[in-house]
């Protein structure tokens with residue numbers, strides 16, 4: 127069975143292959159949402175962006191990003207600096223071991239944000 131680890135919370139648990147990451151986190155008692163978004167969110171439809179996670183290891187073990195997830199991540203400021211590692215937990219099926227961070231901070235000094243389009247152009 128795939129393993130989900132959250133080093134910041136010293137937590138590690140196994141989940142059934144193909145299970146929904148947001149559901150797994152909630153079942154394990156991990157607080158996926160912050161503040162009022164615990165009550166006001168899209169309930170796993172991939173449109174609010176409040177269930178975001180940072181994938182530290184094992185991105186290849188999560189299901190690929192779908193259209194809703196790409197659109198939601200595109201309009202979220204907190205994705206800045208984490209373009210390649212931010213996911214919405216409600217849109218992820220876990221197929222292998224992953225290491226994640228829940229409710230990551232915004233990273234305005236991220237490498238990819240300030241580097242675009244100059245000098246990479």
Ligand code: FES
Pocket residue numbers: 167168169170171172173174175176177178198214215216217
């Ligand atoms: S719960 Fe709203 S995007 Fe995941």
